[in-house]
Amino acid sequence: MSHTFDISVDALTAPVSAPSVANGWPIRASDCAEAGLQMPLGSGRTFYIETFGCQMNAHDSEKVAGVLMARGYRPAKSMAGADLVLYNTCSIREKAAQKVFSRLGEWRGVKDKTIGVLGCVAQQEGEEIFERAPWVSLVCGSASYRKLPDLLAELESGGRRVMGLGLDTEETFETEMTRRDNPIRAYLTIIEGCNYACSYCVVPRTRGPERSRASEAILAEANRLAEAGYTEIQLLGQTVNSYRDPSPRGWNFSRLLRGVAAIPGIHRVRFATSHPNDFGRDIVAAIEDTPAICNHVHLPAQSGSDRILRAMHRTYTRAEYLGKILWIRAASRPISVTTDIIVGFPGETEKDFQDTLSLLDAVGYDGVFSFLYSPRPRTSAAEMDGAVPEQEKARRLALLQERQRQIQLARNAALAGTVVEVLADAYQAPRAQWAGRTSSNRVVNFVSSHANLLGEYLQVRVMRAGPNSLVGEHAV
Ligand code: SF4
Numbered sequence: 001m002s003h004t005f006d007i008s009v010d011a012l013t014a015p016v017s018a019p020s021v022a023n024g025w026p027i028r029a030s031d032c033a034e035a036g037l038q039m040p041l042g043s044g045r046t047f048y049i050e051t052f053g054c055q056m057n058a059h060d061s062e063k064v065a066g067v068l069m070a071r072g073y074r075p076a077k078s079m080a081g082a083d084l085v086l087y088n089t090c091s092i093r094e095k096a097a098q099k100v101f102s103r104l105g106e107w108r109g110v111k112d113k114t115i116g117v118l119g120c121v122a123q124q125e126g127e128e129i130f131e132r133a134p135w136v137s138l139v140c141g142s143a144s145y146r147k148l149p150d151l152l153a154e155l156e157s158g159g160r161r162v163m164g165l166g167l168d169t170e171e172t173f174e175t176e177m178t179r180r181d182n183p184i185r186a187y188l189t190i191i192e193g194c195n196y197a198c199s200y201c202v203v204p205r206t207r208g209p210e211r212s213r214a215s216e217a218i219l220a221e222a223n224r225l226a227e228a229g230y231t232e233i234q235l236l237g238q239t240v241n242s243y244r245d246p247s248p249r250g251w252n253f254s255r256l257l258r259g260v261a262a263i264p265g266i267h268r269v270r271f272a273t274s275h276p277n278d279f280g281r282d283i284v285a286a287i288e289d290t291p292a293i294c295n296h297v298h299l300p301a302q303s304g305s306d307r308i309l310r311a312m313h314r315t316y317t318r319a320e321y322l323g324k325i326l327w328i329r330a331a332s333r334p335i336s337v338t339t340d341i342i343v344g345f346p347g348e349t350e351k352d353f354q355d356t357l358s359l360l361d362a363v364g365y366d367g368v369f370s371f372l373y374s375p376r377p378r379t380s381a382a383e384m385d386g387a388v389p390e391q392e393k394a395r396r397l398a399l400l401q402e403r404q405r406q407i408q409l410a411r412n413a414a415l416a417g418t419v420v421e422v423l424a425d426a427y428q429a430p431r432a433q434w435a436g437r438t439s440s441n442r443v444v445n446f447v448s449s450h451a452n453l454l455g456e457y458l459q460v461r462v463m464r465a466g467p468n469s470l471v472g473e474h475a476v
Pocket residue numbers: 194195196197198201202203204238239275
C-alpha cells in the first residue's frame with residue numbers, strides 16, 4: 001500500500017531542537033542587520049515536503065524537515081505557498097514512481113520555486129530526473145541525506161542543479177534536528193539498508209547495505225523521546241529484526257526491544273518490518289514477558305507458494321514461515337499478525353495463487369497489505385519470463401482481498417464485548433468520535449463523554465466489529 005504524507009506547518013507544531021531563527025517569520029536580512037546578527041542560511045524561505053511510501057520514508061521526511069529548519073527554512077502551509085517543494089519518493093511500486101513524475105509535470109516552467117526530488121526514485125533515476133524534468137534543481141537519494149546540508153548550501157549560493165547520490169554507508173539514522181511530526185508516536189530508525197536480495201526489490205540498491213545503530217545511541221534517543229512526552233516508540237528498519245548492535249555489548253533485536261520497553265514513561269514499543277528469516281522465538285518471548293512491547297508482528301510472507309518464494313529469493317519456505325507463525329500463536333499473550341502479499345509475480349500459476357490463498361487461511365492474518373506485482377527497473381524479476389496478464393492479476397487480487405476481508409471480519413468479531421486498551425490518536429469532529437489503536441494495532445473508533453483524550457490510554461468496550469476496525473465505547 002502506498003501512502004502519502006505531507007509535512008506542512010500544521011503538522012509541525014512541537015518545538016524543534018534546532019537553532020531558533022527569530023520571533024517572527026519570514027526573517028528579513030534587514031532585521032538581522034539591525035540586530036547585528038548574521039542572516040541564517042535559507043531564512044525567509046519556506047518549504048513543503050510531500051512524502052510517498054512507507055514509514056521509513058515518512059520518518060526520513062521528518063529528518064529532512066529538521067535539517068531545513070536548522071538552516072532557517074520554515075514550513076509552508078501549502079505546496080503552492082512554498083519556496084522549496086520537495087518530493088520524498090518511493091519506487092517500490094511502479095505506480096508510486098509514476099505519480100512522482102506526474103507531480104513534477106505540474107511544475108513545468110515554474111520560476112519562483114525550487115523543486116527537489118528525494119528518496120528512492122532520486123537514488124534510482126539520478127540524472128535522468130533532470131532530463132525528464134529540467135525544472136528540478138535538487139536530487140538527493142535516500143542513502144545520501146548526510147549530504148543534504150551541502151547540497152542546500154550550493155543551491156543557496158546560486159547553484160542551478162545539485163545532486164547527491166551514491167550509497168553513504170555511514171550512520172544516517174537520526175540527527176539532533178529530526179523534526180517529528182506525529183505528536184503521539186515517535187519513529188526511531190535502528191537499522192538502515194538491507195542485506196537481502198529479493199528479486200523484485202529496489203531497496204538494497206537505493207538504501208545500501210544493512211548497518212545497525214549502536215544500542216547506547218538508540219537508548220539515549222528513546223530516553224530523550226520519553227522525556228519529551230512520547231509514550232509510544234516505533235523502531236524502524238527495512239529488516240528491523242536483523243538488528244545487530246555494533247557496540248561491544250552486542251545486543252540482538254529482542255534484547256534491544258526489552259531495553260527500550262524498560263525506559264520509564266515508554267508505554268508501547270512497536271517495530272516494523274520484520275524479515276521471516278531473522279524472526280526467532282526470542283522475539284516472541286520478549287513480547288510475552290513485556291507488556292510494553294506491542295502484541296503485533298508484521299511478518300511479510302509475499303507468497304504462499306514455495307516455487308514463487310524461491311523465484312523471489314525470499315530465503316524461507318512456506319513450512320518454515322508457518323513454523324514461526326506457530327511460535328507466535330503459542331504465545332501466552334495473543335499476538336496479532338499482519339503481512340504483505342504480492343499477487344501476480346512472474347510465473348505465478350493458478351496453483352501458486354491458491355497456495356497463497358490457503359496461507360491466508362492457515363495463518364488467519366489480522367491484516368494484509370496486498371499488491372499487484374509491477375516490474376521495477378534493474379531488478380532481476382523484471383527480466384523474468386511468465387508475466388501474468390494485468391487482468392488476471394487484478395482478478396487474483398480481488399479474490400485475495402475478499403478472502404482476507406472475511407478472515408478479518410471473523411477475527412475482529414471475536415473481540416466484541418471485550419474491553420481493550422486504546423491509545424487515542426485522533427478526533428473525528430463530524431462523527432463526534434475518537435479513534436485510536438490497540439496494542440495489537442487494531443483501529444478502534446469510539447465515543448466518550450470526556451474531552452481532550454488525545455494521547456491518553458483508555459479502556460474501551462468493543463461494541464461491534466468490521467473487517468478494518470472496531471467500534472466501541474469509552475468504558476469509564
Ligand atoms: S528484505 Fe527483500 S523486500 Fe525487504 S527490503 Fe530487503 S530486499 Fe527488499
